Structures are given as C-alpha cells and as structure tokens.
Amino acid sequence: MSGVGKLRGSYAKSEERRREILEAALEVFAVSGFRSGSIRDVAERVGMSEAGLLYHFPTKNVLLTAVLDERDEIARRIVPNGEDGLATVLGLVTLAEYNMTIPGVVELFCVLSAEATAADHPAHDYFVQRYEAVRSLTGRAFGLLAERGLLRQGIDPEAASRNVIALMDGLQVQWLLDRNSVDMPEEIRQFIRGVLTVDI
C-alpha cells in the first residue's frame, strides 16, 4: 500500500510540475512568440534545468502541442457548455478578450492550424476533431437559443456556429498582422448581436 501511495505521490508531483511548466510555457510563448520563445526560457522561469524540463516534454513541438491543449482547457472554462446558450455564445466574446492577452499563442494556433490542414501533418486529426468539437459546442448553444426564440428568423444554428468560429479565426490573422486593424471582441459581439433577437 505504501508503495502505491508513494507512486501516487510521485505522480501527483509530476503532474504539478507539468502544470507549472505549461503555465510558464504559455506565458513565454504568449509574449516572445512561439518561434523565439525557447525551452531554456521556459525552464528558467520554473527554476528547472533544460534537461529536467525535457523529461516532461521531450521536444519543443510536444511542448507547443501541450500549450495548445492548455489554451483549449482555459477556453473551455471561459466558454461554458451549459444549458444557457447565451452564456456560451457570450463566452466567445470573453475568449476573444483573453486571446488579446496571449498574442504569441494565438500566432502559434494560426500557424499550426493552417499547417495541419495538410492530411499528412501530425496534428491533422487533432485539428479536425477540435473543429468538430468547437462547431458542435457553439451549434448546440445557437440551437438552444433558437428553441427559446432568441435566434433571428432564417438563421441556421449550425451555420451561425461555423461562421462565428470562422470569423474568430479570420479576425485573428488580421489582428496579428496589425493590432489596430480590428477590435476582435467587439466584432464578434456585433456578429452575435446580428443573429439574435435580444440585445446583448
């Protein structure tokens, strides 16, 4: 029993370490960009050696993918998947606000999602499934709003879902190219306002 307890303790400690590294990586890549931000910078921030960090994340690519997972996890907390469709779609506005604080990670997402459109890319399946999941989440939210009569006549919940996701992705490119060119949260709020019968 004590052996199992020890293993559990060691597992929990390793998990905690992983989490610390991921949070540091998110900060480093968010500010320095994912190309310039180095494994060494991340290791320094958590007070580890590079070798110690590589034990948890053997390559920079593995770490970058884990950072995107971590960002997805944060996004899931920001965009609630409940029975209140309005809270879900308004969560997208809050998510755009959050994204403005992590430009390097948004850049990573844009580049990796574009590269992963190639069928033989290692992250291809991940992105296909991610988009399916995100479309399903927002589609369900717009569907719930339609049931409550809050979606404008003639607006298809699935189409609204595909479009608001495309809009968020496309605005990110314009914003990354020129931070003054678009106000992402406001544009998304306007889009959502345009498909609802209630003011938000």
Added chain:
Amino acid sequence: MSGVGKLRGSYAKSEERRREILEAALEVFAVSGFRSGSIRDVAERVGMSEAGLLYHFPTKNVLLTAVLDERDEIARRIVPNGEDGLATVLGLVTLAEYNMTIPGVVELFCVLSAEATAADHPAHDYFVQRYEAVRSLTGRAFGLLAERGLLRQGIDPEAASRNVIALMDGLQVQWLLDRNSVDMPEEIRQFIRGVLTVDI
C-alpha cells in the same frame, strides 16, 4: 533602334515564359499542395529544364510568392472594383467558388499569411498591405451599397468588410481540414444576404 527592338522582343519573350511558368506552378501547387509540388514538376509541365526555370524564379520561395501574386491578380479579375458595389461583393462568392478548384494554393495562402503575422517574416509587409487593400476594396463596395440604401440599418460598411474577409479566411481553414464541413460560397452568400436589404 534594332538593338532596342531586340531587347524589347527578348523582354516580351521572358515575360511570356514567366507567365507560362506561373500558370503551371499554380496548377502544380493547387493539386499537389505547395510542399509536395516541386520546381521539377513545374519545369516539366512547361517543357523546361530546372536550371531554365531557376533563371526566372531563383528559389521555390520566390516562385511561391509569385504564385500568390498571380492568385491575387486572378482574384482582382473575379472581384470587380467598380462603382457597382453589388458586383464587387458578389464577386467574393465567385472567388470562393474559384478557390475550391485550387486547394493547394488556398493552403499555401493560409500557411503563409499565418506565418507572416510575425513582424520579422519576409512577407509580413506584403500581407499587411494586402489586407489593407482588400479591406479598402470591400469596404468601398459596402459603402457604395449603403449610399444606395442597400445595406441594412446599423451595419457599418468597414465592419462588414473586415468580417466578410475574416469569414472567408476562417472558412478556408475549416474547409481544408474537412472538405465536407463547410460550403464556402454558400456561407459567404448567406453572410452578404444578411447585411443587405435586397435579396441576392
């Protein structure tokens, strides 16, 4: 005089050759993708040696950038920049139809525009200016429609312009990941229909 005539003739011939190469490159990269499609494939298609092609386009990157310019040129023919705002915005639907025939070039565009968001990327200024130009073109079209009372009340022409471009870009990623996930021309038509007071 004959010397100048000869130079002109040689220049014209070189321009014609460049154009042939670009058209072949567009076809090769559109079908094979821009990573797998090789300089050799393009050279073979125009019946040239690789060395001959490299005289006109010294590296694959130079050729890829020229292919994007060529695509922009085709886009300018598809999306008229005239006084009829409706023709311009409907041109975007036709452009999405055309894009469906050149998936490899769309992929190239998505990856390069995302990579070029980094301020030190060689194509950064090109993409900043390209988006400014595209936003200005569609913004003017929506403005002309507003003047004729064809834009729905409360819709800002500039915002509609930013949004339709973002929508096109974002839909391309979803479409490249899964060709059955979105009907790009139809989604764009629906978006435009949503902001106009006339049916299209």
